[in-house]
Each structure stands twice: as structure tokens, then as C-alpha cells.
Amino acid sequence: MLKNIAKSFLNVLMNITTFLSLLKFGFNKSSIPRIILCNTPTHGNIGDQAIALAELEFLKKNFKKIKLIEITEDEWKYQKDRILKRIHKNDVIVIHGGGYIGTLWRNECNTAIEIITLLPENNKIIFPQSTYYGDWNVLEHDKNSFSSAQKLWFCARDESTFNFVIDKLKINKKNVFLVSDIVTTFDWNKKNIKYKKRNEVLLVLRKDVEKTREENFEGKVEMLLQNEKYKYNNLDMFQPYYINLFRKHIVLNRLKKFAKAKFVITDRLHGMYFSAITNTNCFAIDNVSGKVCGGYKWLANSRGVNYFESEDDLLEYIQNIEERYVSYNYKFLDKNFDEVVELMDNLLNAEEE
The missing domain is CATH 3.40.50 (Rossmann fold)
Incomplete structure (x- = not known):
């Protein structure tokens, strides 16, 4: 019942905002x-x-x-x-x-x-x-x-x-x-706030049609992190509701979570890019379209971003993680x-x- 009411409300809101869009002109x-x-x-x-x-x-x-x-x-x-x-x-x-x-x-x-x-x-x-x-x-x-x-x-x-x-x-x-x-090129932190890194690893992994990793990959990662005494949190890069009214707030909130993380493990292109622009170490693998690999080439000189050809290579690296100082230049x-x-x-x- 409540879901139907919420859905109807969002539909009305969407129709109003789309009509108001004409006033932009x-x-x-x-x-x-x-x-x-x-x-x-x-x-x-x-x-x-x-x-x-x-x-x-x-x-x-x-x-x-x-x-x-x-x-x-x-x-x-x-x-x-x-x-x-x-x-x-x-x-x-x-x-x-x-x-x-x-x-x-x-x-x-x-x-x-x-x-x-x-x-x-x-x-x-x-x-x-x-x-x-x-x-x-x-x-x-x-x-x-x-x-x-x-x-x-x-x-x-x-x-x-x-x-x-x-x-x-x-x-x-x-x-x-x-x-x-x-x-x-997104200058998200205009006030240049220095975020303190927590002892927390973010797992930013796909759940949609672009996912290619093995079903048990996430479980293996979590087990290794537990063995290495790391705390971890699964961070979703998708909000299941009409987002535009709160777009900036939601995006900046996610970027702050990246900025506070010790490091990020991801198969998302923007999981990798959010890591780079928040000066956070990142360990990335590819998705079905190959865009993570292609996008990594722009960040190859960023010492904190690491790309792995296979899941096994990433899993092995987790056991001997070398954290590096990251300093991303927005003008780069x-x-x-x-x-x-x-x-x-x-x-x-x-x-x-």
C-alpha cells in the first residue's frame, strides 16, 4: 500500500517537474x-x-x-x-x-x-x-x-x-x-576539506548486466579482508528512486565516503574514478564492456590506482597490500x-x- 502511494507520488512529482522543464527555455x-x-x-x-x-x-x-x-x-x-x-x-x-x-x-x-x-x-x-x-x-x-x-x-x-x-x-x-x-575533471571538494581515512575498505562491486566476476569472488575478498583485520563495507552505487531533486547531495555524500575509506575494491569505472578524485587507494578489475581497463589508462600515472587483469591477481595482492600516497590533480x-x-x-x- 505504502509502496503504491509512494510510487504514485513520485509519478505526479515527475510529471510536474517535466512540465516545468519547458519554462527553462x-x-x-x-x-x-x-x-x-x-x-x-x-x-x-x-x-x-x-x-x-x-x-x-x-x-x-x-x-x-x-x-x-x-x-x-x-x-x-x-x-x-x-x-x-x-x-x-x-x-x-x-x-x-x-x-x-x-x-x-x-x-x-x-x-x-x-x-x-x-x-x-x-x-x-x-x-x-x-x-x-x-x-x-x-x-x-x-x-x-x-x-x-x-x-x-x-x-x-x-x-x-x-x-x-x-x-x-x-x-x-x-x-x-x-x-x-x-x-x-570534477572539482567536487571546492573547500579542500581534508578527510581523515578510516580503517574501512569499501567494496564497490556491480550487481547488473555489466558484472563479469565469479559468484564467489566477493566472498573470497571478504574472507581475506577479515584475515588481514580490515573492516569492510559494501557500498552501492545505485539509488532505487527518483534521484534528481537530491542529485548533488547524494553524489557528494558518496564521494565523502570514498574520501574517508582506507582503500576501495571495485569493478566499476566510477568506483575507480571516485577513488582517484578523492585521493583514495583503489584496486580495480574489469567489467563486461572493458571500460574499466580503458579508463584506467588515463590514471596509469596515479600511483594509488591499481588495475588487475584477473580476479586471482587482485586476491593475491590483498594479502600483501602496499598502500601508496595518492594526490590527484584536477587539472591533470x-x-x-x-x-x-x-x-x-x-x-x-x-x-x-
Whole structure:
């Protein structure tokens, strides 16, 4: 009963907020170009929500004078036709990044393709993405959509994706950028608070379709940690409710938990990145799409982040853990986005002339 009431309340709340989203565009019909950030998440994946926060921070920092409008996945779903009427052809469309291009997270991928298809006259930039296709028929369908799209640029967040979108999705190489996941640039601790490390290990492990580890892996890890006298806690990176109203609070709360941990064991890309940006030692293994391995290459010079090719290698290391001092520089990867900033600046200014 209570669950049904809560669900009904959240549905009403969602409909109200999606309707209010139309007010973001205002009533001014000026042709001055705006940045429209589309397809940001309303689901409970905290890594994806951190990406959205980092994207907003990035766009506000680099384009202070440009009006920025965020359109969530639900706003697009429920108000698509009305939103389309309010987008000018000289607005620059930024499509939310992540790891959903392909077959793993099909709803988000379909929305991105729909945005590209329905806004052919707009300049469109897909922010840092990973790809994974488990069905070649779906790949063929998506290739037709991506390769035929005009005014489209794609940011790949690892070398495998960079090569894949050029070779398989047939996006022109000159329109593809190789950059890191944008969370690596997220300045989450603006007050530079020093968090005291606890004697606690965080286990940040997947429970979804991207999981590849053996069923007994988690039990083995817990047993080893107990033998080594470590306290540990399983930390979920997913909230099972409508998250956007509390997005910043929830993401920052998770980051603080990482900042206080002694070290982190994870098979999540953002488990690894949250560790890096909170100056926490991390021991990572890969997931089904290979994005942890691909993402690790951006942090290979960070002495506190360790990537293991196999579960056995990680288990062996736990018995002889070497903790290292970690000091992550938020400016380290900013320059990777210089070409993206230059492109967007040119697109925005070109429309003004």
C-alpha cells in the first residue's frame, strides 16, 4: 500500500517537474545560440549522476556567457514534442556521456539516436562515451543512424571506443575526439576539506548486466579482508528512486565516503574514478564492456590506482597490500578537452556572426 502511494507520488512529482522543464527555455525568441544538455539521467546510477554534474560544471566554466539548459531523459520522454518546438536550429546540442552507446543500456542509446535524428540542423556533440555491442544487427542499425548524421561530433573516453566509432559506426575520424571520462575533471571538494581515512575498505562491486566476476569472488575478498583485520563495507552505487531533486547531495555524500575509506575494491569505472578524485587507494578489475581497463589508462600515472587483469591477481595482492600516497590533480586531464572547448566555441560564435 505504502509502496503504491509512494510510487504514485513520485509519478505526479515527475510529471510536474517535466512540465516545468519547458519554462527553462523562457519566452524570449532570440536567435542567440544556447547550449542544450540532453539525456541526463533521472535513474539512480550515481556514477551517471556524477557525470551530469561534471558536465554542467564543465559547460558553465568554459561558456559563462552562454545560456545552458538541461533536459533530462524523462523530460525528453514526456515533453519531447514541446521541447523540439523550443529548440532553435543554432542551439548547440550536447548529449550526456556515459557507457550506454550499444546494447547494454538500450533505452538511453535509443534516446541519443532519437535526439540526433530529430535535430538534423543542429550541431550535436556526444560527450565522453564507451561503446559495447553484443548484437551485430543492432550495430548495423546504429551505424546507419550515426554515419548518416550531419553536424555530429563524438567524444570517446577510451581508445577502444575511439577506434570502434570510426571503424564500425563509421563516424568521420575528424569528428571524433579521444578524451577522458568527464568525472576526472570534477572539482567536487571546492573547500579542500581534508578527510581523515578510516580503517574501512569499501567494496564497490556491480550487481547488473555489466558484472563479469565469479559468484564467489566477493566472498573470497571478504574472507581475506577479515584475515588481514580490515573492516569492510559494501557500498552501492545505485539509488532505487527518483534521484534528481537530491542529485548533488547524494553524489557528494558518496564521494565523502570514498574520501574517508582506507582503500576501495571495485569493478566499476566510477568506483575507480571516485577513488582517484578523492585521493583514495583503489584496486580495480574489469567489467563486461572493458571500460574499466580503458579508463584506467588515463590514471596509469596515479600511483594509488591499481588495475588487475584477473580476479586471482587482485586476491593475491590483498594479502600483501602496499598502500601508496595518492594526490590527484584536477587539472591533470583538463587539457584533453581543449579541442572540445575550441570546437564548441567556434560553433557558438559562428552562429552569432
